[in-house]
Amino acid sequence: MRILVVGDGKVGHTLAEQLIREEHDVIIIDNNDAVLQRCEDALDVLCIHGNGANARTLMDAGVDKADILVAATASDEINMLCCLIAKRLGAQYTIARIRDPEYNESLALLQHETGIDMAVNPERATALEISRLLRFPFANNIEYFARGQVEMVEFRAQEKDVVVGCPLRKLNTRLPEIPKVLYAAVEREGRVMIPNGDFIILPGDRVHVAGEMMTVTNYFRFLGKHSLRIKNVMLLGGGRISYYLAKVIVPMGIRVAMIEINPAKAASLSEALPHVNVIQGDGTDQELLEQEGLQQMDAFVAMCDRDEENLMTGLFAVKQGVPKVIVKNNRVGYADIISGMGLDSIVSPKASTCTAILRYVRARVNGEGTKVERLYRLMNGKAEALEFIAREEDPYIGIALKDLQVRPGTLIAVIVRQGKVIVPFGGDHIEAGDRVVIIACETVINDLNEVIHR
């Protein structure tokens, strides 16, 4: 497909990188020459210099033949304008990043009037992600499939965990009462593996387990990880994520302290969020954090603009004994450097935006086959979890899985049939209308038919 990306920022660049890997034709528009030069050197794309909201520039980039236009500049207004013009000039679908809370309230109207097919709000999505982690602090990451019936949770295995050091096939005989979940993927020393029956989990592994929501909850209760309930949270930085997050978690009965350095911003935050304890001060100052009661907090969330500050204060909070620490970090490289230092919950608005857009793109790659319903990228994109709905005309319907060819590097994780969650074995089969969750490791999948053959 021909995809135009307007704005070669963090999101634009990462997105373009992934889209090229999926063999799309990517054209990048930006008005900064230096950025474009770097982009042209690094990526196999066509770079166009100019303003993305300028019709001439868009025509130069071939917007009339474009399948998808993604507007990801720093400005919401330019993004909307860009989509509006692109749609008039003949772009098939348009995606805009819109972040300002003020526009968010009238998003439906704006979307309708400007012809935006999809609006992405990375900050709001990140805030929702963090709120889930606060609700289930034992998890590093949580993702939902099949309208929330299936849950996939990432946790770091520790020495004392009972599942460590035992081949997975023997777990049920050794611990008969352990709730049955699927071990979907394991990341060890930067490598992603799809475990089989002989796989042994080692301490330090990042394990993804999937299953029905209650089963997963029971599983973690069994492991002794489901004890903490979060009542007090400290948020570092009063940006848009903090705002959205406070809006979500205050009604959940969580007490929120928010630290913001800019007095004017702090004042307007305290006006907009009456139930939040807004503190004006430098959140990277350790003394201030201690004075405001960091040690008594159940969770600490660092969401400053600078990744480095987030990581350092996050590490400080870990040292101070805060049970749950979540940091915002957009640079993939940093996550690898600090891995194993106790900071496991890392959220990235950039990554979640890319994921959301990729899901939209994949779903449009082939109008014919089974569309990607849901896409979730694990471990910095090294693996993916995808959800499809099986259709009646697909060739694998009704055939036992053990008689089907499954593509290497993929795993049929879960099948959901009429609200019932099945962790499939060789004797199970797929029926029309089933929701099927696939784990794919280092391959790109657009269609369920690419995974299973007769």
Place this chain on the structure above:
Amino acid sequence: MNRLLVGYLLGAILLVEAAAMAPALLIALIYGDGDAMALVKSILALLAVGLPLRFSCKPRERNFRAREGFLVVALSWVALSAFGALPFVFSGELPNYEDAFFEAVSGFTTTGATVTTHFEGAPHGVMFWRSFTHWIGGMGVLVLTLALLPKMGGRTSHLVRAESPGPTLSKIVPKIGDMAKILYVIYLVLTMVEFGLLMAAGMGPYDAAIHAMGTAGTGGFSNYSASVGYFQSGWIDLIITVFMLIFGTNFALYYRIFTGGWRDALRSEELHWFVGIFVLATGLITVIILPQYDSWVQALRYAGFQVSSVMSTTGYATADFNLWPVAAKMIIVILMFIGSCAGSTAGGIKVCRIGMMCKQGLRAVRHTFQPRKVQTVRFEGKGVSEGLVQETATFIFVYVAMVLLGALLVSLEGNFDLETNFTAALTCMSNVGPGMGAVGPVEDFTGYGPFSKVVLSLLMLAGRLEIFPMLALFHPAIWKKQ
């Protein structure tokens, strides 16, 4: 430097060259001149080096940086020429290796300067290979390799940038591999059209193929010592005049005809400069040489062909411009510097650089009496960045410096006069072919000794790769391990 990656790519390129010798081998078998064995031996030599390189070097990191890109391009051009020389040696056409190397470099760089002396009775297969090097070298071997190889990772643009002439690489489609394919398809179609027209004008298929490939690569090797003048045909002159200009034009324009129509393609400023210079030079020369010819039409025919040949840096000849008045010869020398458009198969400084620098010159003049006026150099309707202006000025300086240095080095032998030595260096640097004096259109380069031949070979490579990849080869820092 990622040596494994460089080795892997070099191996791949040598294999492409082995495949490229196949058509010549076929011709040799058809005509049966006894040169088939020479080609077979050359192919075996290529396979013997290329296969182990290609399959023993397994690069872990397949991403290019500028360093590997430039190095691969420079090295592969040297290697291509070194192996491309083998058929000449094995067949006994040019038994001295330095002569064969000069001929191969001249072929791949599309210069067309020759040390071959006897044409009539030369084996068909080897002569076909000699012209075929023009055809591959014109569009670029790495471009061909990219078009053939499966995707090589994101940073291959460094390769194409180092190989395709012009100040900036202007992509026409998002994927570099697709672009390489499109360029070769346009190239192939245009070559076939010329081949057909030359046949229609009365050439035999073998002659038509040799001259179509020589024109397409803007090379200039002919299988007759009198070059295109051998045919004594107005139609053939006209066809080749027009096609030399066509292959001297930026290929991106032909793609733009498909996407945006004629109007869009004709809007190119570089094209206006190119056609303008051609018309002006042809007009001037026609007037200057008129006394030597019977009629206006004759003068125009020979002026047009020679100007087209020199500007496109092809080097075919229908008249000996050595015998023209000195004013006409001076125009020819200036045209040798200018060359053709960026993104074509031709050499020289390139018309767009000249155009940009003319505007920059005017700006500098204006700046002396109106220092506060803010001025931008505009080209192709867009402002040119200061960085590019500076880069272009540097390029032209280094270009001229290389020509002078080359002329000095070949003067050391002391065999020839100033005119011969200077134009020999210039014609090699600009990939034209013939020079003036003792290296004129009806002469050849056999008078130079081995040292001068190596110097001229290096100049040809430097000119084809636009200097910097070649110079980088001599910089110690590029060879360091990463």
